[in-house]
Amino acid sequence: MHIPDGILPAPVCVAGYAIAGGMTWVALKQIKKTSDSQVEVPKAALMAAAFFVGSSLSLPVPPVSVHLVLNGLLGIVLGWYAWPAILIGLLLQAILLGHGGVTTLGVDAVMMGIPALLAGQLFQLRHYLGKSLPPKVSLGLFSFVAGAFGVGLSALVFFALVIFAIPSTLEQSTEKSFLTALMLGHIPLIFLEGVFAVLLCFFLLRVKPELLER
Amino acid sequence: MKGFGSALRSGLQHLGIVAIAMGSLPGVAIAHGAHIQARTATAMEIQATYDSGEPLAEATVQVFAPDDPQTPVYTGLTDADGKFVFVPTAPGNWEVSVRQAGHGDIAVVPVESEGAIASTFTNDAGLSLLQRGIVAGAVTWGCVGTALFFGRRGKQ
Numbered sequence: 001m002h003i004p005d006g007i008l009p010a011p012v013c014v015a016g017y018a019i020a021g022g023m024t025w026v027a028l029k030q031i032k033k034t035s036d037s038q039v040e041v042p043k044a045a046l047m048a049a050a051f052f053v054g055s056s057l058s059l060p061v062p063p064v065s066v067h068l069v070l071n072g073l074l075g076i077v078l079g080w081y082a083w084p085a086i087l088i089g090l091l092l093q094a095i096l097l098g099h100g101g102v103t104t105l106g107v108d109a110v111m112m113g114i115p116a117l118l119a120g121q122l123f124q125l126r127h128y129l130g131k132s133l134p135p136k137v138s139l140g141l142f143s144f145v146a147g148a149f150g151v152g153l154s155a156l157v158f159f160a161l162v163i164f165a166i167p168s169t170l171e172q173s174t175e176k177s178f179l180t181a182l183m184l185g186h187i188p189l190i191f192l193e194g195v196f197a198v199l200l201c202f203f204l205l206r207v208k209p210e211l212l213e214r
Numbered sequence: 215m216k217g218f219g220s221a222l223r224s225g226l227q228h229l230g231i232v233a234i235a236m237g238s239l240p241g242v243a244i245a246h247g248a249h250i251q252a253r254t255a256t257a258m259e260i261q262a263t264y265d266s267g268e269p270l271a272e273a274t275v276q277v278f279a280p281d282d283p284q285t286p287v288y289t290g291l292t293d294a295d296g297k298f299v300f301v302p303t304a305p306g307n308w309e310v311s312v313r314q315a316g317h318g319d320i321a322v323v324p325v326e327s328e329g330a331i332a333s334t335f336t337n338d339a340g341l342s343l344l345q346r347g348i349v350a351g352a353v354t355w356g357c358v359g360t361a362l363f364f365g366r367r368g369k370q
Contacts, residue, residue, distance in 0.1 A: 003316060092353055096353065
């Protein structure tokens, strides 16, 4: 899902950095607003580690191979803290593992960070929309939808960006057929990440339910 | 005998005229001809793989000459092993781009005047599985350490 260097034209990379810069400012401002901003740091550090390691584990979904993204899960557990956690995770992935690139760091941050923040908001909707449901059902439903939504939206942004940036010198049909295969490969991943989010939320509900409340 | 000799001569003369006429006709008449010339040239083979070592098969390759980074000189697809062969025709930095479905890489290969890769060029093959494991472990420990540090400060 990471876009490496050299795939996107320069204006797109610059726009990615501009949006990521603005989002970082907004996220840090929102974090500063909280009464004790350091309380959430341990949680954010652990989730950043999970995000970093998640991308190293590739899951073979024939004919392609995809990897965990976990951005929806970060949004659910961290809220606004998900943005800096993802940004740091992506920077380390690009520098240390060669996943993604330095020029595309902004684009990658926007592609994974904004869906994470939206997934966090979606999870909070359970307080309004899930009121009529039993608490456990509401938690399970909204964590699944938010976990799946995060990676699903990121995948859509990825495909839109790559299709938009196919150079005219390339054979369009070959590139598009491989993109279609990769897109289909992400469908099981969307379900998998939804299930993963449900399992983690139920685990937190049992051991430390206050971690789910923001 | 004399009669036969003159008939033979005139026949040969006719044949000669026909042969000259055919030879002097424009290229259309001899367009069926094809020529293959052979010469030795130094080719370069590249191989594209994923981090896992799996080959990047049927990926689009574009090769750019040192003097024009906009228009590819060679384009094509990698084979099942992720390999592609091309001939760098001039010394300088040749750019090779391999991409498939939003994945890929760009390599700049310095070519010397004899068509050989410059001795200073190092082929970065990425990290091995063990190195990746160590990096992932170090980052995870860094994050756990951060969590413990801030966790302790919170309790005080």
